[in-house]
Amino acid sequence: MTISISPPTFEHHRENLGIGERSPRISWRFTSEGDTKNWTQESYEIEIARASNARSETFRVGSDESVLVPWPTAPLGSRERARVRVRATGNKDETTEWSEFVEVEAGLQRDEWVAQVITAENKISTSGSLQPVLFRKAFQVSKKVATARLYITSYGVYEATINGVRVGDHVLAPGWTSYKYRLQYQTHDVTRLLKDGENVIGIEVGEGWYCGRLGFEGGRRFIYGDQLAALAQLEIVFEDDEKLIVGSDESWKNSTGPIVSSELYDGEVYDCSAEVKGWASSEFRDSEWKPVQVLEFPKATLLAPQAPPIRKIETLRPKKIWKSRSDKVIVDFGQNLVGGVRFRTTGPKGQKIVLTHTEVLEHGEVATRPLRDAKAIDTIVLSGESIEWEPKFTFHGFQYVQVDGWPSESGTPSFEDIEAVVIHTDMEQTGWFECSEPMVNQLYRNIHWGMRGNFVGIPTDCPQRDERLGWTGDIQIFSPTANFLYETSGMLWSWLQDLSVEQIEEFNGVVPQVVPNVIEARLNKAQAVWGDVSVITPWDFFLNFGDMSILESQFLSMKAWWNSIPKQENGLWDDTMHQLGDWLDPAAPAASPADGRTDPHFIANAYLVHITKLIGRIAGILGEPNERQNFEKMSVTLESLFQDTYITPAGRLAPDTMTSLSLALEFDLFRNQEEKEKARARLARLSSASRFRIGTGFVGTPMVLPALTSGGDNNYKQIAYRMLLEKRCPSWLYPITMGATTMWERWDSMLPNGDINPGSMTSFNHYALGSVGKWLFGCVGGVDFTKPNAQDSNSIKEVGWRKIKFAPMPGGPITKAKTSHLGPYGLISCEWELDVEKGVFKMVIVVPPNSTGIAELPGKSKSEVIEVGSGRWVFEYDDYKETAKWPPKAILDPFAQYEGEEEKERLGR
Structure with missing residues (x-):
């Protein structure tokens, strides 16, 4: 048999000791050991051996389901243990070997x-x-x-x-x-x-x-x-x-x-x-x-926990140890990380070793100002005996550590004396990406490390300063990227339950801006984008993990949020309400990060239309026809009001910004296709006029590149690639030119001259702007899930990576990429390479057993879409045709004719 089956898992647990469910649903993945094509499961067997019973039970079910299938027998009793294994029979009457046994044990009542x-x-x-x-x-x-x-x-x-x-x-x-x-x-x-x-x-x-x-x-x-x-x-x-x-x-x-x-x-x-x-x-x-x-x-x-625990994941040795110009000993671990320092030493009784942790240096010295009121200092008072020490009940976000009082003649630890211990929630990594552009690979690593540092128990905004809170807006825009990179299901579901209970019990339906909520009630007014996490993130969860239970669990929360939104008589957001808007738009003043270029009430109302549509769709999936009808009716009314308010008769948007255009395109808020294409052309024009530097904050950033490339056969993908590869500030690659190893909170957290941004919010580890990751994986890498077109059972059955879209869109100077995702059914991958001069394109995809793939072949004169079953599939052709070569005239620097920085700035650089 060339198909093997993984050990089963239970619900969304990574660990099965003391779980809270009595009838846990069971899942398994498949691995193809050869080039087995078009394999689908037709039935499965589950063997359950209870510790309390000498005899095991075997249950055979005729079904193609292999994710979250029902527990087939009597519920587990409190503290009861059972050993479970599975095997599956495929469409050619081939049966896999039995999986390994996995033990599951119920917790206490x-x-x-x-x-x-x-x-x-x-x-x-x-x-x-x-x-x-x-x-x-x-x-x-x-x-x-x-x-x-x-x-x-x-x-x-x-x-x-x-x-x-x-x-x-x-x-x-x-x-x-x-x-x-x-x-x-x-x-x-x-x-x-x-x-x-x-x-x-x-x-x-x-x-x-x-x-x-x-x-x-x-x-x-x-x-x-x-x-x-x-x-x-x-x-x-x-x-x-x-x-x-x-x-x-x-x-x-x-x-x-x-x-x-x-x-x-x-x-x-x-x-x-x-x-x-x-x-x-x-x-x-x-x-x-x-x-x-x-x-x-x-x-x-x-x-009992749904999420894996926080653990020590790895250790990093110093890259460099030296004395600064002020004669301070500084250790550089080469990576902005979260955790603490472990060291070994001996020193005189009473001598103090003081460790000051910072993310960056400012002109050669540790930069503590971004920590605000957090000291991030560990102090160890020696006793005269040897010691191996690391912090137990704290953690820091840092790359650099200033070491004062080290007990040696030079005052400097050796490379063997000290190491950094990385901690985060011990989720399973499920996403990988690489391409031919080294700086884009570093961008992926920065997104990855930024997520690791901010998934410490809950999804936080930053791990270093006096905050480290579960900001709802940040995870709302980042969850699609997070769900690709790691198996986040247990952690996010647990966090969403905290959100719903606090929202309903404490704030009359308003979603607090941080969860768990620890900030003053006066700051927790209804806030678009942030509160919309209650609808959008469960939907993202459903699309990624295929579990309808999250929609059932959170539906009351969704409706409570919608009903709590302060509205005008016509149903749009109350325009007297303060909104955070496109938070940290690069044009916003350092001290006023909410004062971006895009009208915050435009953003609020775009989200309102979007979530109203979404709740209606979810109601249909859940079999709630009256709720579905009500929300669909409201969404039609709200969309019409939005269009009348913000779209001119000529099809132009007011406001006219990268964020407004991207938002309206991605939320499908235009009246017709003609308006959409005008908007996409306008977005491309704004992007070019900005010299391809980003003009979006938290809201627009995850949408600007998808908005440029989601129009099918268009000339704007090269604009998107040109923006991706821009190195001047603000851009995704600018921080990398400054040595960043995680995503920054601001596009310019550090200025080109090495000064730290004067704003009080200047973190160097914030995952929000890393939400571009989803576009990297789907557009550059070519791996994305298909989204249901309707609420019918066949369409819904395709979510959770059951049906995979392979649609790389080569562009810019990137000539090859490889992306993999460990989905609920098995490992998915897409690897492509392009010889532009010869017009030769090759793509190799892997579809896991019990899944199907949709391959959209790029560069053909007419787009070809091929549906395939499981297996390894190779597509190669030598007539690759581009609609716009790199770099096309449309993206030449519009200021190239001018010389001198002052003249460029005067002209609106």
């Missing part, structure tokens, strides 16, 4: 928690933060252990040990959710950590997001509570089936350790002399430790 929430007397550090707390409990094990599970969460962030051995490898657990409503707990298999006789469970809890300072302009402390606490339930099953539960309660003790303070924004202070050696071992005596206090059990829903 709320009423099965017997443990209590324990806390300690607060100890306040000099900065006003709470000092992390150590909790400890000794217990006896006198029989042979069969299995042991630790169910644990905290008010704060925790790290647990049993007998001095760390439990699991999670970082900053339990992660950040809307703690008032949803608190995650983790399940760990700790069977191997137990021993005969006395055992000890230890838990250290730091502030994290629960108690720590959050937000800009000084932020606020104790948003969710002002006490560090732990909730832990260790359940041991012995070989004779007897059970022992060791739960957190009043019998536990507490103390403090060497971490004096550990704050997300300000960093960690660690005093080596205060280490409590062996505190989590059975040999330690805790007679001087204090008793704990018991708190009320959480009112929030206790839930």
Whole structure:
């Protein structure tokens, strides 16, 4: 058999221990081991062996579905384990081998928690933060252990040990959710950590997001509570089936350790002399430790995580270590990353090593101004003994670290002494891209690294300054790119549930600008683009992962947002409402990032029409005919109002900007095809007149290149490529000329002379402008999913990469590209190469089993579309014809005739 099947997965989990679902849906991917073409599944078998039953059950289902198929038997009981494997039979009566067995285990129900929430007397550090707390409990094990599970969460962030051995490898657990409503707990298999006789469970809890300072302009402390606490339930099953539960309660003790303070924004202070050696071992005596206090059990829903945990993913060695002109020791790790520094050293007692983390240098020195009120400093006080140290309850966004007080004659660490530890949510990577242009490859890497640094528990805006918040507008525009690069489903679904509960319970349907919300209520007025995440991001999720349940889950949130939008009598947005608009348009003043060129109410109303259409479409998919009819009717009215308000009789837009044109084209807001083509021509003209430098902020950036290239056979793709490849500021490649290794918040976060932008918001790791990634993967790389044309069952069945569009659009000097995506059905790839002089084009695509592909061949005199089944397909021809050679006259520099920068600036450069 040439088709193999992957081990099954459950729901959107990457890890299956202690899941919250009792009847988890099952998925599997396929791999073709040869050039097997046109293979489709006709039936599948699922074998389920329950730990509680010696006999396994096998279920055979006649179906071509292989993603999120129903659990075929009785639900799992609480704590119940089952081993599951699958195999499939194809259209030629060929049956795959059985997959490997995968174990899945259900978590706890709320009423099965017997443990209590324990806390300690607060100890306040000099900065006003709470000092992390150590909790400890000794217990006896006198029989042979069969299995042991630790169910644990905290008010704060925790790290647990049993007998001095760390439990699991999670970082900053339990992660950040809307703690008032949803608190995650983790399940760990700790069977191997137990021993005969006395055992000890230890838990250290730091502030994290629960108690720590959050937000800009000084932020606020104790948003969710002002006490560090732990909730832990260790359940041991012995070989004779007897059970022992060791739960957190009043019998536990507490103390403090060497971490004096550990704050997300300000960093960690660690005093080596205060280490409590062996505190989590059975040999330690805790007679001087204090008793704990018991708190009320959480009112929030206790839930098993949907997303993978935050983990240490990799380590990076320094690229360079040197002393600056001011005699400061600086370490360059060569990559803007998120995590912390790990080092090994020995030094005199009392000597302080101070690590200052920054993303960039400004004229050779670490640049701390962009951090605003975040210190991002770790301080380690040595004890005279050797130490290996890294921060435990904080993280930093940095490429450079200034090291003060290093205990060596030169004051400089060696390359072997120090390394950077990269952390982020441990999602599976699913997207890859490369092409013949090195700077475009670097752009892809910058997008990739920017996403990694901002997916730490939730999708954040930036990872370094006094913010790091789940801004809704940022992920709304970036989610299509994110979903291609990584398996984001578990993380985004969990975050969307936080969004909906806060929106409905706290803001009367208005979507808060950050989720979880920690900013003042006065800032959380209804805001277009940002609030529209409640509709658009679940739709993106559905298109990428093929799970209609997300639409069902979030439909109430969508309608609540639509109903909360302040409207005029005619139904359009209230034009007295302040809007953020095309945030960080490059023409906006540094101090006023909302003051872009595009009327913010134009943007708001374009989005309103778009989401109204979308909600109607979703209602149809969900089988809600009345809702569908209502929203479709409203969308027709709103679209007509929009056209009357913003489109002139001659078909011109008011306002006339890159963002307005791109938005109206991508949201299909024009009256007819003639108006669309006029708009596309106008967009091309504006792009050329700008000398191909970008003129869009957050809203327009993901749409400008697709708007130029989505008209089918047109001459504007070269304009798009010319904009992509522009190196002057503002452009996608300008930051790369300045050494960027992640996406910047502003097009000009650093000015050409090396000065940092004077604006207060100047992050060097912000993924929003990396939303161009979707166009890179689909237009340059040639891999995109097909979108449903209607609500009919056949069309809906094609979502989630079941039907794949291969339509590369070669342009500019790029002569080859390769893009891959690990979709729900298997690995998808497209690799093409073009010899422009000879007119030879070759494209090789791979369609995974149980899927189909649509190949749109570029460069032919008449576009050819070929539908293929699974397999490896090669298309090659020697009559490739371009509609516009590179560089065509239409994109020659309109200012080339002028010499001298002053004259070019005067003419509107």
